[in-house]
Amino acid sequence: MVTRRVCLVGLGSLALGSGLTGCFPLAATGMVVGALSISDRRTTGAQTEDQTIELKGFNRLRERFKGDAAITASVTSFNRQVLLTGFVPDEATKAEVGQIIGRIENTKAPIINELFVGFPASVTTYGRDVLLTTRAKATLLDARDVNGNLIKVVTESSTVYLMGVVSPREAARAAEIISRVPGVRRVVQAFEVITEEQARAIDTALQGGKQAPEAQGKTTTQPAVPPVGAPQVTPVR
Numbered sequence: 081m082v083t084r085r086v087c088l089v090g091l092g093s094l095a096l097g098s099g100l101t102g103c104f105p106l107a108a109t110g111m112v113v114g115a116l117s118i119s120d121r122r123t124t125g126a127q128t129e130d131q132t133i134e135l136k137g138f139n140r141l142r143e144r145f146k147g148d149a150a151i152t153a154s155v156t157s158f159n160r161q162v163l164l165t166g167f168v169p170d171e172a173t174k175a176e177v178g179q180i181i182g183r184i185e186n187t188k189a190p191i192i193n194e195l196f197v198g199f200p201a202s203v204t205t206y207g208r209d210v211l212l213t214t215r216a217k218a219t220l221l222d223a224r225d226v227n228g229n230l231i232k233v234v235t236e237s238s239t240v241y242l243m244g245v246v247s248p249r250e251a252a253r254a255a256e257i258i259s260r261v262p263g264v265r266r267v268v269q270a271f272e273v274i275t276e277e278q279a280r281a282i283d284t285a286l287q288g289g290k291q292a293p294e295a296q297g298k299t300t301t302q303p304a305v306p307p308v309g310a311p312q313v314t315p316v317r
Contacts (some may be wrong), residue, residue, distance in 0.1 A: 120283050121230055121245040122159045130184050133157040136184050152200045153177050156234050160244040163192045163270050166234040167200040193268050194241065201237050209235040212263050216240055220260050226253045233258075238265040245272045247279040269275060 120127060137155030146153045151173065153166040168174045178193040194283040196233055201209070220228030229255055231244040240258050242251075251271045259267050274282075 093198055121279070121286070125161050129160055130157040133160065133162060133187055135186055137162070139179050140180050140184070141177065144176075150200065151177075153195060154234070155181055156232070156241075157187070158232050158270075159190065159245055159272055160188045161243070161270070161272055162187050163196050163234060163241055165234055165241065167196050167198055169197070171197055172186060186251070186286065194236070194239075194268065194270075205237055208263070209237065212238060212240065212261070215262050216258050216264065219257055220254060223253075223257055226250050226257065228254075238263060239268060240266070241265050241268045241270050243270045245271075245274060245279075245282075247276045248273055249276065250279070288293065 092181055107210050122130070124148060134155050134157050137157075141151070141153055142156070145256060147155075150169040151167070153168060156163045156165065161183075164177060164181060174195045175192060177195060178191045181187065182189065182191045213233050213286060216235070217228065217233045220226065220231055220233070222228075227250070230246060230250070231242055234241040234243065240261075242254055242258065244250075244254075246254070249275055254268050258264060
């Protein structure tokens with residue numbers, strides 16, 4: 081599950097060297113855009129709603145901040161939990177973006193607002209982030225003790241964000257794996273954490289060709305498990 085950005089004026093202008101100014105990132109899964117995965121721990125309904133939330137977020141930010149090159153906010157939704165990444169010029173704008181996205185139907189509260197306050201990343205930095213996302217995802221897929229297909233990877237200025245419906249063990253192991261990827265400066269867990277029993281029940285249903293039951297992640301303050309809305313940072317090794 082990788083991240084890409086779509087410029088408001090179209091991909092053609094980006095190819096002509098216009099850069100990323102005036103663009104709003106749009107997150108997408110690593111599969112064909114619009115397709116639903118039958119091996120996903122989210123229900124098909126949740127997968128569809130995630131795509132809808134991301135599209136609505138893109139449109140609402142475009143309408144509110146049209147033409148403002150200082151704002152490059154990206155909306156990523158996983159099981160209706162929304163992660164905001166990118167850059168805004170000040171704290172007031174960061175808060176406003178969070179409020180706009182938080183008003184979208186079916187989003188879970190609170191929004192994980194990881195927007196950086198400062199100048200937008202350069203095209204070179206964005207290119208490095210794309211490569212780092214690809215490298216991180218490939219590393220997860222190569223791991224034998226965690227299912228990389230369950231985890232969405234988002235990268236912003238060498239900070240890697242991990243999303244997914246996972247058990248505490250899977251969350252910790254995935255973060256450890258990514259912390260060892262060359263070029264990663266910071267790992268932020270933005271997982272929805274479920275119990276080992278819930279994870280096994282969902283996986284068993286999926287293996288039997290059944291619809292995945294609705295995942296019910298719990299918010300916790302235990303250090304080993306990142307509470308929803310308060311991502312856990314994993315030290316880079």
